[in-house]
Amino acid sequence: MHDNHHQNRDAYQLEIEAGQLIFKAQGQWDLDTVKEIDHSLQQDLKALGYGAVAENEQGEDFTQVIFDFQGLSRIDTAGAYILTRAIGCHDGFCRRWSVINGTKGQRVLIDAAAQAAKGVAPARPKPWYAPLERLGRGTMRGLAEVYDTLAFFGQFMVVLAKMIVRPQRIRWKSVISLVESVGLDALPIVAILSFFIGAVIAFMGADLLAAFGAKIFVVDLVGIAVLREFAVLITAILLAGRSNSAFTAEIGSMKMRQEIDAMTVIGLSREETLIAPRALACLISAPLLTFVAMLSGLLGGVLVGWSQGISPVLFMARLTEVVSINHFWVGMIKAPVFALFIAIIGCRQGLAVGGSVESLGRRTTTSVVQAIFTVIVLDAVFAMLFLKMGV
Numbered sequence: 001m002h003d004n005h006h007q008n009r010d011a012y013q014l015e016i017e018a019g020q021l022i023f024k025a026q027g028q029w030d031l032d033t034v035k036e037i038d039h040s041l042q043q044d045l046k047a048l049g050y051g052a053v054a055e056n057e058q059g060e061d062f063t064q065v066i067f068d069f070q071g072l073s074r075i076d077t078a079g080a081y082i083l084t085r086a087i088g089c090h091d092g093f094c095r096r097w098s099v100i101n102g103t104k105g106q107r108v109l110i111d112a113a114a115q116a117a118k119g120v121a122p123a124r125p126k127p128w129y130a131p132l133e134r135l136g137r138g139t140m141r142g143l144a145e146v147y148d149t150l151a152f153f154g155q156f157m158v159v160l161a162k163m164i165v166r167p168q169r170i171r172w173k174s175v176i177s178l179v180e181s182v183g184l185d186a187l188p189i190v191a192i193l194s195f196f197i198g199a200v201i202a203f204m205g206a207d208l209l210a211a212f213g214a215k216i217f218v219v220d221l222v223g224i225a226v227l228r229e230f231a232v233l234i235t236a237i238l239l240a241g242r243s244n245s246a247f248t249a250e251i252g253s254m255k256m257r258q259e260i261d262a263m264t265v266i267g268l269s270r271e272e273t274l275i276a277p278r279a280l281a282c283l284i285s286a287p288l289l290t291f292v293a294m295l296s297g298l299l300g301g302v303l304v305g306w307s308q309g310i311s312p313v314l315f316m317a318r319l320t321e322v323v324s325i326n327h328f329w330v331g332m333i334k335a336p337v338f339a340l341f342i343a344i345i346g347c348r349q350g351l352a353v354g355g356s357v358e359s360l361g362r363r364t365t366t367s368v369v370q371a372i373f374t375v376i377v378l379d380a381v382f383a384m385l386f387l388k389m390g391v
Contacts, residue, residue, distance in 0.1 A: 011037050014044055014086075020064045021048075023086045026071035029079025038082045045085065065095055067110065069102035080113035087114055145370065152348045153341070156279065159271040174277035175284070182243045182278075183285030187292060189242075190235055194293035197230050198222055198300030206308040215308060219315050222301030223323035231293035232331045233379060235286060236338040240371035244346035247278050248367040251350025252360045260351070270351070279343040286339030287332055294331065326391050334382055341378065342371045 011033070013024040029037070065086050069075075075083075087095050097114065099107045163169050205221040251274055254260050260270055298319070305315050349367035353360050 012041065014048070016048075020066055021086060022066045022068060023083070024068040024071065025075075025083065026073075028073055029075040029083065031076060031078040034078050034082045038085070041082065041085060065097040067097065067099045067102065069099060069106055072102070072106070075106060075109065077109065077113065080109045081116065083110060084113045149345060149348060149370070153344050156271060156275055156344055159269070159276060160279070163272065163276060169272060170280070171273065171277050175280045178277055178281030179284050181246075182239070182281045183288055186238060186242055186285070186289060190238055190289050190293050191296040193234050193238070194226070194231055194296040195300040197234060198226050198297030199304045200300075201225050201230070201297075202301040202304035202308075206304065206310075210308075216310065216314075216318060218301070218305055218308070218310065219318040220322050222298065222305070223319045224327055226297035226301065227294055227323065227327040228330050229379070231297050232290045232334045232338065233375070235289045235293050235335065236342065236375040237372055239282065239286065239289075239339060239342050240375060241368055243282065244342050244371045245364050245368050247343065247346030248350040248353075248364045249360065251347055252353030252363055255351060255353045256355060256357075256360065275344075275347045278347060279340060282339035282343040283336050286335040290331060290335040294328070330382075330386055330391060334379065337382075338375050338378060341374050345371045345374060 011025070011027050011029070013026070015022040015024070027033075065088075067083065067086075087097050097110070099110060102110075202218050202222050205218040206215055209215050209217050209221075251260070254274075260274070263270060263273060302312050302315050306312055346367050349363045349370070353363045
């Protein structure tokens, strides 16, 4: 028995050098030999004071293990697993380790055994086509989201048509309450942002056009940009970030608490009760907010123009002379379309929330991103359409 124990200890040597444990493995470490080796190894590691952090005779901690495989002739998964006892894996923690005088296969085997001892599955190497696979999956998810949103939009338009035919089915109290939160509460921030947008456009335009002696054309620039694009875009983006996220969070929390299922059981339509009031509130609020944003943006342009030598009277005279009323109507026509899509996306993402808080947060983020993306795409479509129409 003594000879067998001595033979087992010849299979390895443990040395401590500069705070490092050097583990020299020799001979064969496979399923036939590791049973006896493991018993001796545990005794030797225990003699070193091997606990949560190993200590040598001087009481110094060593947190790194170096495996020297120069004398190792054969190793399999069983031997690699026993070797990892020297790494001291516990509670998901392992000491740092490295392999010297070993092959690449031996390093991979020790790494897999260390991950298994730590309780983590070894990471598989990603194939070369992994980025293409991710791109494909992302594209398919995007197309599925577009399809689901359009299908949901179609279903809602049918419900909206029925409610227009029978107006008594519209919940006007909910609509008016939502108009207050969606429209009136958003009025200050929309006005302030539009004011600064108009001021920035006027300031940059005046600075550039002054070089050509055409500073008066700042009025044309501010009028067309604010009326046609920036006022409605600022309004739509604020609706997407403010009201759209609120719709998703409100409906999603109701879905998590199974309130929507309870409403369906007692015979209430979720489209008429939850979605229609929010969509109507956005349809009513968006044109009003856009109009205020136009006035505020023009006011910012007037004040900056005044500071650049263009009096308010001259600014308004030039504006009414060269800026067609068509630019105003182009911006106003976009507002209800943007608002309807923003409301539909917010409500659909809320209804898609699962049973976890993580799902609610993910759907709220997705809702805002989709709404802003949709607004930009629709704005580009409108631009091309109006260009073809010559408006």
